[in-house]
Amino acid sequence: MRTLAVVCLVACLAALAPGLVQARSLSLIRDAEIERTIATFSAPLLRVGGFGERAVTIRVLNDDAVNAFATTESRIFINSGLLLRADGPDEIKGVIAHEIGHLAGGHLLRLRDQVGQSTLSTLVGALAGAAAGVAAGRADVGGAVALGAAQMANRDLLSFTRLQENSADAFAMRALDATGQSTAGMLRFFNVLKDQEALMSSSQDAYNRTHPLTSERMDALAAHLAQSPLANKPPAPEDVAAFARLKAKLFAFLRPPSTTLATYPASDTSVAGRYARAIAHYRRSDLTQALPLIDALIAEFPRDPWFHEMRAQMLFEHQRLPEARLSYAEAARLAPTEPLLLTELAHVDTELGEPRLLEEARTMAKAAVGIEPDFPFAWRQLANAHGRLGDEGRAAYALAEMALAQGDPKAALEYAKRAQARLAPGTPEGLRLQDLIAEAERQQKRDDR
Structure with missing residues (x-):
């Protein structure tokens, strides 16, 4: 069974920027519930900084x-280590507010003074590629959607002045x-980390190395x-409850089941514990044992899309596709603007393969890429639906968009040329x-330098 498999699609940057990164890769966690919770915490803080709610992308x-x-x-x-270390939503909000402060203050511009423009573009591209998602796998924590991105060994690159x-x-x-x-x-939260200052650099939490906690x-x-x-x-009770669920979900997917069951024993009857x-x-x-627990939560919170999504995931991974589809459809109905949920519904529809469901898969995937245009997995599902419906031109176009979102301009150009040969110039896709093509050529020239 897959849990959080790592799909390394971004190569180590060491060859391009010696000393900047190391070979160990990181994986990006995409989960609709976790992202919605963090977005809810962040939205008021972003407004104070003059940012729209979708102007800043926050990923785990x-x-x-x-x-x-x-x-x-x-x-x-x-x-994820920071989220699991925190004890409440107010700690996470403080961290998010601090990072928004760096963006609002234009502090990231100093990166351009520390590294060459091409190296910076590569670094940003790797992180942006990770943020875009992956073109194979599931779009949530348990479904194993993760995209490799080279980790920065030189933490000072992302550190800031006093x-x-x-x-x-x-x-x-x-x-x-x-x-x-x-x-x-x-x-x-800062007090919890304060004692780390006395440790040797190799033992300190990374937060202390990038954000020195001075007196x-x-x-x-x-x-x-x-x-x-x-x-x-x-903190508001609803924020406390949402954070408890976020932390429980992360813990349950990132730690061995035996550890989760010991940490959240049967005596813990909280929503987070049962989850x-x-x-x-x-x-x-x-x-x-899993389905009765999630079904009881759904009975208690019938309008909670994330419990329906979790039930769908359980069924999908055990090849109970018709049942999984019903739960995914209900989750998407309750949260119709979540691109991950729309993509999951498109995925199960294409797996079932009925003509009516393939049409719906195409509709769901189109809606998903309309909300998150740089989400490769959604483009993959759109390509699958087009292909299964016999529309090879639009399938090739969707694969070109997928490749571009993945940072693969060469593949994007190949698919784009295939699409051009099959699509009328006046269509939206044409x-x-x-x-x-112009953007893929620009990226390829940059990569070739």
Whole structure:
């Protein structure tokens, strides 16, 4: 059974930038529930920074190191280790607010002064490619959708100066205040990491190496909190519950089932505890225990799309496709703008292969790429649906988009030329092919340099 398989599609960058990266790859976790939870936490903070809710992409890396970082292209990456280390949503919000502060302050521009433009483009491209998803596999945590990206060995590349760290902290405090939230979680999380400063660099959490926790920073946070009328305001109950579920889900998929069952024993009757046990039993291929647990959660929360999605995943992985489709359809009905759910429904429809379902798969995949245009797995499902319906020209076009989103301009050009030979120039796809080919040629010239 697959859990979090790593598909390495981005090669190690060491040959292009010696000393910048090491060969160990990271994997990106794509999960609709986790991404929606983080987006909900982030949206008010982004507005304070002048960003639209979709202007900044936030993704989770499958890495036990406690770290988070922002990059150019308005992207923020949070390690799974940080999410599992945190004790509450207020801690995560503090970290996110700090990273938004780096983006709002334009701090990432310093990368252009540290590395050559081509190296920076490669680095950003690798991370952006990871953020786009993968063209084979499932689009969620348990379904094993992960995309390899070279890890930065030189952590200093993504570290910031004292002035920039103080500036990002100041933004975080202002943003949390503006959204009526306490900075207590931010200070609490920093205090947890504070003792790491005394460790040798090789033993420190990565967060400390990229965001040095100076006494100046800690003192400023403590002084702010001491004067804040929001100091003792607890996180909203719905945020606490959402974070508990996020953490339980990550833990259950990233740790052995036996560890999950020990950490979330049967005596834990919380929603998060039952959710974790359902996933643990599913990962043991024991649906006799997993399905009753998830069905009970669905009975309690019938309008929760993520429980329906989890049930669908369990059934899909055990080849119970008609039942899985019903659950995926209900999840997509409850969350109709989630590209991962739309893509999962398209996937099961193409697997079932009935003409009516293939038409629906095409509709769902089109909707998914309309929301997330750089999602290769959705383009793959659209190509599959077009191909199964006999539309080879549009199938080739979708594969060209998939290859471009993966950062493979050579394959994109090959598919695009195949599509051009089969599509009328005036069709939407035919018009888009002109821009696609121009972009693929530009990327290929860059790669050849």
